């Protein structure tokens with residue numbers, strides 16, 4: 588496969604600084620070499636430019652830096668679209684999870700699109716419900732045009748139907764977010780589902796939900812994993828999936844790779860990490876998702 592690597596050093600969507608260094612840490616952990624060893628041609632497109640928060644004012648906003656995030660996501664969506672149009676595979680490195688509005692939005696320019704969201708969080712808040720005003724907690728709601736995002740031509744992606752969205756690994760929801768998810772047609776596989784039925788089964792079902800669409804986008808938030816495995820994330824939540832479970836989930840993605848249009852890994856924060864462990868794990872998981880096998 589021809590893979591184009593796009594970095595998005597975005598930290599405007601989250602409270603903890605440092606996630607902007609995620610793309611560098613993932614590259615430093617050997618991404619292109621690992622993917623080349625797995626038989627992929629990799630082209631490095633470098634980073635999308637992101638404004639520095641030091642020069643901006645986010646006070647009083649219910650969605651901090653939304654204007655800047657819009658500009659970045661519009662640019663990112665254009666690059667993702669161009670990559671798919673060229674017959675290549677966009678692999679996007681975050682940055683905080685607000686960038687998914689651009690990545691998934693770009694994938695959705697191609698038509699009916701499903702979404703698999705591996706995350707501890709639902710990212711289903713809107714500016715009306717958010718407790719933090721952080722846009723990384725709103726990405727799925729934005730893509731589905733919830734609340735204030737209904738009229739937004741850059742965030743709302745009408746080609747993504749809620750019934751083609753599946754979340755896996757969920758264990759932290761805000762009250763209004765939980766109510767909104769319950770009311771929606773999004774399929775949510777919580778950690779309880781994983782405990783009862785196992786991650787491979789649950790991931791298969793999530794891929795089947797998203798696979799009803801013509802193509803799908805895979806979004807991997809590293810806080811999907813237990814913080815013991817992935818300490819370098821800004822919003823860790825105890826009780827996530829294990830190292831081996833995460834690989835199994837990514838191997839299930841690889842089995843469906845023909846219908847995967849794009850993928851991203853987000854929320855790697857090297858400042859909070861231990862010896863780049865989380866970035867190294869991100870590289871391993873991306874390789875598994877793109878077809879690397881033990882034997």
Ligand SMILES: NC(=[NH2+])NCCC[C@H](N)C(=O)O
Pocket residue numbers: 683684685708710712717718719720721723724725759760761808810822854
């Ligand atoms: N992509 C993430 N890590 N999102 C965390 C979101 C946390 C919380 N639900 C919020 O809205 O602020």
Ligand SMILES: [Mn+2]
Pocket residue numbers: 684706708710723808
């Ligand atoms: Mn997330």
Ligand SMILES: [Mn+2]
Pocket residue numbers: 706707708808810811822
């Ligand atoms: Mn998360």
